Structure formats: C-alpha cells, structure tokens
Amino acid sequence: MRAADVLRFTAKALRGYSLRTALMLVAIAIGVAAVVILTSLGEGARRFVIGEFTSLGTHLLIVLPGRSETTGAAPPLLGQTPRDLTIDDALALTRIRTVRRIAPIAVGTAAVSFGRRDRDSIVVGSTSEFLTIRHLEVGQGRFLPPADPRRASPVAVIGAKIRQELFGPKKALGGWVRIGDRRFRVIGVLASEGRSIGIDLEEVVVIPVASALTLFNTASLFRILVEARAREVIPQARRSIIETIQARHEGEDDITVITQDAVLATFDRILRALTLTVAGIAAISLVVAGILIMNVMLVAVSQRTAEIGLLKALGAPAHTITVLFVTEAGVLSLAGALLGFMAGEAGSWIIGRAYPDFPVGSPWWAVVAALTVALVTGLVFSVLPARRAAQLDPVQALSRR
Amino acid sequence: MIQLKQICRDFEVGDQQVHALDRVSLDIDRGEYVAIMGPSGSGKSTLLNIIGLLDRPSAGSYILDGENVTTLPDAVQSRIRRDKIGFVFQFFHLVPRLTAAENTELPLVLAGFPPAERRARVDHILEAVGLAERKDHKPDQLSGGQRQRVAIARATILEPAVILADEPTGNLDRASGREVLEVLEKLNRENITLIIVTHDPDIAGRTARQIHIVDGRIDRDIATRRVHEGG
Numbered sequence: 001m002r003a004a005d006v007l008r009f010t011a012k013a014l015r016g017y018s019l020r021t022a023l024m025l026v027a028i029a030i031g032v033a034a035v036v037i038l039t040s041l042g043e044g045a046r047r048f049v050i051g052e053f054t055s056l057g058t059h060l061l062i063v064l065p066g067r068s069e070t071t072g073a074a075p076p077l078l079g080q081t082p083r084d085l086t087i088d089d090a091l092a093l094t095r096i097r098t099v100r101r102i103a104p105i106a107v108g109t110a111a112v113s114f115g116r117r118d119r120d121s122i123v124v125g126s127t128s129e130f131l132t133i134r135h136l137e138v139g140q141g142r143f144l145p146p147a148d149p150r151r152a153s154p155v156a157v158i159g160a161k162i163r164q165e166l167f168g169p170k171k172a173l174g175g176w177v178r179i180g181d182r183r184f185r186v187i188g189v190l191a192s193e194g195r196s197i198g199i200d201l202e203e204v205v206v207i208p209v210a211s212a213l214t215l216f217n218t219a220s221l222f223r224i225l226v227e228a229r230a231r232e233v234i235p236q237a238r239r240s241i242i243e244t245i246q247a248r249h250e251g252e253d254d255i256t257v258i259t260q261d262a263v264l265a266t267f268d269r270i271l272r273a274l275t276l277t278v279a280g281i282a283a284i285s286l287v288v289a290g291i292l293i294m295n296v297m298l299v300a301v302s303q304r305t306a307e308i309g310l311l312k313a314l315g316a317p318a319h320t321i322t323v324l325f326v327t328e329a330g331v332l333s334l335a336g337a338l339l340g341f342m343a344g345e346a347g348s349w350i351i352g353r354a355y356p357d358f359p360v361g362s363p364w365w366a367v368v369a370a371l372t373v374a375l376v377t378g379l380v381f382s383v384l385p386a387r388r389a390a391q392l393d394p395v396q397a398l399s400r401r
Numbered sequence: 402m403i404q405l406k407q408i409c410r411d412f413e414v415g416d417q418q419v420h421a422l423d424r425v426s427l428d429i430d431r432g433e434y435v436a437i438m439g440p441s442g443s444g445k446s447t448l449l450n451i452i453g454l455l456d457r458p459s460a461g462s463y464i465l466d467g468e469n470v471t472t473l474p475d476a477v478q479s480r481i482r483r484d485k486i487g488f489v490f491q492f493f494h495l496v497p498r499l500t501a502a503e504n505t506e507l508p509l510v511l512a513g514f515p516p517a518e519r520r521a522r523v524d525h526i527l528e529a530v531g532l533a534e535r536k537d538h539k540p541d542q543l544s545g546g547q548r549q550r551v552a553i554a555r556a557t558i559l560e561p562a563v564i565l566a567d568e569p570t571g572n573l574d575r576a577s578g579r580e581v582l583e584v585l586e587k588l589n590r591e592n593i594t595l596i597i598v599t600h601d602p603d604i605a606g607r608t609a610r611q612i613h614i615v616d617g618r619i620d621r622d623i624a625t626r627r628v629h630e631g632g
Contacts, residue, residue: 005510016498310494313455314508314555315483317476394455398490399446 001320010328017300021332024289024296028336028378029343031286032370036344038282039366041351042275047359049271053264059100059231060133060260061238063093063224063245083249084220087149087209092244093226098237100227103130104149106212107222110180112158112205114166121162122204123179125212133225136201141173141188144208152210156184160192161202179205180215234259279366283373289336290377293329297385301325301392308389309397318390325386326379333378337371344370402562402594403429403452408461410447410617421447422458423617431562432592436605439614445598446567448614452596453486453565454478466562483512487556489585491568493548495540495555501547502527502536505554512559526554530584546577553584563594570604582607 014021065085090104106125111118124130128146131138143157156177163172163186175186184207192202213219228237238257245255301308308321344362352360410422421444429435439445450456451463454470462471470481495504502523509519527536530550540548549569556564566585570578582604589595597604605611613621 001511002513005513009510012498012503306492306494307496310496311507311511312479313453313482313488313494314511315479315559316511317479319476320511395450398455398494 001316001323006323006327007331009324010331013304013324013328014331017303020296020300024293024332025336025339027289027292028286028333028374029340031282031289032337032340032374033344033347034285034340035279035282035366035370035373036341036362037347037351038278039275040344040348040360040362042271042278043363043366044351044358044360046268046271046275047361048357049267050264051359053260053267059228059234061226061228061234061241062258062260063226063241064256064258065220065223066254066256083252083254084218085224085245085255086219086221087213089245089248090221090224091149092248093224093241096237096240096244098229098233098240100229101129101133102227103127103133103225104209104221105130105223105225106209106216106218106220108212108216110205110215111178112162112166113178114175117166119162119165123212123215124204124206125209125215126206127209130206130225133227134201137191139189139191141186143188144206145187147208149209151208152214153208154182154184154211155187155208157188157190157206158186159190159200159202159204161200162205163189177205179207182211182215184211231261234261275363275366279369283370286370286373286377289333289374290381293333293378294381294384297325297329297382298388300328301385301389304389305392305397308392309394312392312394313398321390321392322383322386325389326382329378329382329386330375333374336378337374340374341367341371402431402466403427404464405451406462406464408448408451408458408463410444410451410456411459420617422451424461425614425617425619426461427612427619427622429594429596431594432589433594433596434586434589434607434609435594435596436608436611437596437598437614438600438605438611439620440600443614444617445614449565449567449596449598452563453488454482483508484559485562487553487559487561487564489549489552489556489564489566489569491571493540493545493552493572495548495551497540500537500539501532501543501551504540504551505536505558507555508559522558523554526558527551530554544577545573546580549573549577549581550584553581553588557588557593561593563596564588566595566597568599569597570601571599 063085065083087104090102093099093102103126108123109120110123112121112123126144127149128144130136131143138157139160141157144155147153156179158172158177166177167175172186172189176183177186190201209221226237226241228234238259241257242253242255246253311321348360348362352358405425405427408422408425409420412419412421425448437445437448447456451458458471462469464470465481465485470478473481496507499507505523505527506519509522523536524533527533530553532547532550532554535543535547540551543551564585569585570581573581585595585597586607597608599605610622610624612619
C-alpha cells in the first residue's frame with residue numbers, strides 16, 4: 001500500500017467518525033496546550049526575576065560584614081567577632097581600579113514625623129552614588145548631594161508613599177521632618193517606582209550615611225554596594241575587595257562578598273527547576289491523553305471489526321492493518337499536538353497581553369518536548385489496538401453483520 | 402485448480418471438539434460453476450473460508466493452481482487472496498464512509514496500484530456491472546442489489562481466478578437477487594470459477610454442480626452439466 005493511500009484512507013476514517021476524532025483531538029490538544037502555557041508561565045517567572053536583578057545592575061557586588069564560611073578550630077576564648085565595616089573601609093574600596101563606584105549603606109527603622117503625623121519607616125543611610133547604583137529616579141527635588149560620606153548633614157530624600165502619608169497635599173520639598181530625635185530637611189522625593197527587590201523604595205527615607213550611623217548609634221555599615229567597571233572584572237574586583245578589607249582589618253578575612261551573578265544563577269536554577277516540575281506535571285496529562293487514545297482506538301477496532309476482516313479478505317496482510325491503525329493514531333496525535341501548540345501559544349499571548357510586565361514565552365525545548373511526547377504517546381498507545389486489529393480472525397470479523 | 406485432500410477443521414467449543422469439516426476431499430476445475438449446499442451449521446461456510454484462505458485447516462492439504470498453500474505464512478496467503486480470489490458476502494461488507502468507486506478501488510489501493518490506473522480500472526468495471534452513474538454514491542444511497550454489484554465489482558477488479566460468494570442473494574429481494582446472479586454468471590462465462598454457498602434450491606438449480614455438505618462431510622456431489630440460463 002502506498003504511503004499517500006495510507007494517509008488518504010486514514011483521513012477518511014478519521015472524518016468518518018468525526019465525534020470520536022474531535023474528542024481525541026481535544027484531549028491531546030489540552031495536554032500540549034497545558035505544557036506550553038505552564039512552561040511559558042514558569043519561563044516568564046524566570047525571566048521576570050532575572051530582569052529585576054538585571055535592573056539592579058549585573059556588575060554589582062555586595063559586601064557584608066562577617067563571614068558566612070566556617071573557619072578552622074579557633075581557640076574558644078579568642079572567638080572572633082567580625083570587625084565593623086566602616087565608612088573608611090568603604091572609601092578604601094574606591095581606590096580599587098576595577099571598582100567604578102560604591103555606596104555604603106546603613107539601615108535601620110526610626111519614627112519619622114511631620115507636624116502631628118508620625119510613622120515608623122525604614123531609614124537608609126547612603127551617599128549620592130546610591131541613586132546610580134540602585135537605578136533610582138528622583139521625582140521631585142534632588143537626591144543627596146555628593147559630599148564626604150563621613151560628614152553628617154540634615155537632609156533627607158523620602159519615598160513617594162512617605163511623602164503622601166506625611167505631607168498629604170502640602171509641599172514636601174523644604175519641609176522639616178523629625179527622624180528619631182533629629183530634624184532633617186526634605187530635599188527630594190523618589191519617583192514612585194514599583195520595581196525593586198528587598199526594600200520597598202516607596203516607603204524609605206534616605207539620609208546621608210554618617211547621619212544614619214549617628215542616628216542608630218553604630219559604627220558598622222549594613223553593607224556596601226560596589227559596582228564593578230565591567231562584568232568580566234567582577235571576580236577580580238571581588239578578590240581586590242577582600243584583600244583591601246583584610247589589609248585594613250589586621251589580616252582578618254571577616255567580610256562576605258556576594259556577587260549579583262551568583263544570586264542570579266541561584267534564582268535561575270530554582271526557577272528552571274520549577275518550570276521543569278510544572279512541565280512534568282503537565283506532561284502527565286499527555287500520558288493520560290495517550291491512554292485515552294488507546295481506549296478509543298480499541299473501541300474503533302471493535303467498531304470496525306467487519307472492515308478489518310474485509311481488508312484482510314481483500315488481501316491486506318497483518319502489517320498493513322497495523323500500519324493503518326498506527327497511522328490513524330499518529331495523524332490524530334500530530335493534529336492534536338499542533339492544535340494544542342496553537343492554543344498554548346494563543347494562551348501565552350493573551351497572558352502576555354493581560355500582564356505586559358510579565359515576560360511570558362514558552363522555551364523552545366518545552367514546545368519540542370510537548371510535541372514529541374504527544375506524538376510518541378499517540379504512537380506507542382496505538383500499537384496495542386493496532387496489533388489486536390491485525391490479529392483479528394477474518395472469519396469471525398466477517399461473520400458479523 | 403482447487404484440490405482439497407482430507408481437509409479437517411476442528412473447533413473447540415467449551416471442552417468439546419466440534420468437527421466442522423471431516424476429511425473433505427474435493428476437486429474443482431477452472432471455470433466451474435459450483436453450489437455448496439447444506440443445512441445451517443453443516444460446515445459449508447467453513448469450507449468456503451478454507452478455500453478462500455481466510456481459515457486454515459486443522460489437517461489435510463489444499464493445493465491451489467498446483468501450489469500447496471496450506472501452510473504458507475500470512476503475508477504470502479494475503480497476496481494469493483488478493484491476486485486469485487474474490488469474495489462476495491451476504492452482507493456486502495462495503496465500507497460505509499467510502500463511495501462506490503472507492504469501495505471498488507480498495508483492492509487496488511491495498512495492492513499499491515498507481516492512482517491513474519486505478520481510476521481507469523474502476524470506471525471500466527463499474528460500467529460492466531451497470532453502476533457507472535452511481536460511482537460517487539455512498540453505500541447508504543444505494544439499493545441492496547446495487548450494493549452487491551459494487552461488492553462484485555470490488556471482488557473482480559483484480560481479475561481473480563475464483564469468486565467465492567457466501568449467500569450472495571440471501572439479503573436481497575428476488576429481482577435484485579436475480580440481477581446479481583446474472584452478473585456473477587456472466588463472469589463465470591468469462592472462465593472465472595464461481596463457487597456459491599447457498600441453501601436456495603433455485604440458485605443451486607442454475608449451477609452445473611451441487612455439493613451437499615452434511616455434518617462436515619460431502620454427502621452428495623452432483624454434476625448436472627446444465628446449460629446456463631438467461632445467457
């Protein structure tokens with residue numbers, strides 16, 4: 001039998017039982033569409049997180065006081081306490097060649113009040129560089145002016161929400177707010193901007209780092225943000241940072257440097273695993289569709305017993321019958337898979353339209369895998385019914401009306 | 402051309418052995434017109450199935466055109482069935498979703514003939530059975546007699562040496578039955594061996610030889626050598 005004739009015969013058989021065909025197509029299409037949509041959501045989540053991190057700058061290194069690694073057996077009486085990470089330490093880092101800019105950060109919570117309005121807020125002490133490193137924008141006024149970070153000055157830049165809550169309709173710029181027990185003049189308001197990880201920047205107050213240290217009565221910075229000159233020099237910058245601080249801390253290696261890349265890679269791995277899991281769950285629906293194919297093909301075989309007997313009487317050998325039924329399942333699953341793929345892509349497109357910030361898009365491997373799994377399950381699960389058809393006894397098949 | 406030697410066919414029904422055919426020996430020559438007769442359950446259909454290579458005997462040998470075909474593998478038997486034997490059934494067994502022309506074409510499709518040749522042959526044969534105008538009708542748009550003629554066209558499109566007809570008129574009214582028989586007899590006059598299973602004595606009366614089967618054995622084998630009617 002010629003391949004073209006096999007396909008034609010199959011197509012006619014599929015059209016001859018249109019309800020059955022439609023149901024099978026829907027079953028397979030749902031499976032494939034589920035894989036496509038779920039993986040594109042997972043992939044979207046991954047891209048979203050990576051995008052967030054990239055917006056913070058991928059050249060970023062974060063210096064934390066204290067060490068995350070366990071050190072060797074130190075005598076218990078001489079237990080090490082990490083040395084403070086000071087503003088001078090931060091300034092020392094600016095002399096490293098591979099470092100473009102730094103922003104020392106001190107963080108604490110303090111009561112912020114204006115007039116009779118009073119609320120607790122996160123207070124970030126930093127320098128003018130903070131604006132650039134964190135890719136922030138100022139909505140009104142200006143940011144902290146470039147100045148010696150060791151000098152305290154009573155100026156503050158407030159988040160959009162803080163401005164709204166403390167000042168309401170009144171003019172905020174030039175107003176004096178009380179933070180803790182000190183007074184600061186508002187010189188700027190941050191642009192309302194939702195994209196940030198960690199602290200919600202709409203609800204912070206930024207003051208000069210020295211002022212913050214005084215306010216919180218501490219000498220130690222919370223961390224230092226360091227921007228390397230290029231992505232390639234990050235490892236080099238990391239080494240230089242550790243060496244520099246070590247030299248200043250009497251040879252003690254008591255800081256931790258996290259690179260943005262490492263954080264990014266971790267998230268990337270987690271989210272990819274998540275996507276794979278979700279895809280695996282969706283693939284189960286494909287296997288279910290495969291079992292459905294098997295059931296329906298078995299029904300088809302018993303429905304078409306007379307036809308199979310006839311084909312045998314007309315001289316079709318067993319393998320031709322097998323080929324006919326497997327082809328039928330194959331065509332079905334291919335068509336179902338393509339339908340499902342289109343439905344899935346349409347679904348992703350609609351989600352993409354509904355949430356423009358969320359970068360949906362199914363990865364190519366998921367599409368290929370879904371189509372392959374659909375086709376393979378279709379073929380595998382049709383082998384049993386097809387063999388049953390091929391082994392049908394023509395005498396019995398034809399004896400029935 | 403058909404030689405059966407000591408053919409037995411046993412079935413297991415429950416724990417009982419049923420001898421559907423018991424040591425049947427039979428010779429049928431090319432171009433013969435034979436009726437196989439007998440009561441229900443006598444084994445006449447089993448005999449036809451064995452001649453048509455749809456069933457294998459439990460014992461004995463079957464020689465077709467000088468070749469022992471008893472134990473050939475399925476694929477070879479399929480080819481012999483396709484090339485040498487045409488079947489006509491009581492219930493027509495047309496594929497309902499295919500048109501008359503497509504049903505007729507089926508053996509050619511299975512044999513892998515190129516489409517152009519198929520079309521020419523189908524047109525020719527449907528013309529011969531008088532269904533040229535009905536070729537694009539589905540079976541449910543055809544009368545019983547027309548359906549059986551499509552089935553005959555399908556059985557003869559590969560120019561077989563034998564036509565095996567199992568109660569070909571059993572499901573038809575008298576007039577259509579007569580029409581169908583005439584088509585079959587016309588083929589027989591073109592030297593195709595025609596074997597009809599029937600229990601209609603009128604049909605048997607038209608044949609040149611009647612083989613009566615009772616309880617799986619040949620009871621009588623009468624050659625009447627009558628001249629064909631209606632021709």
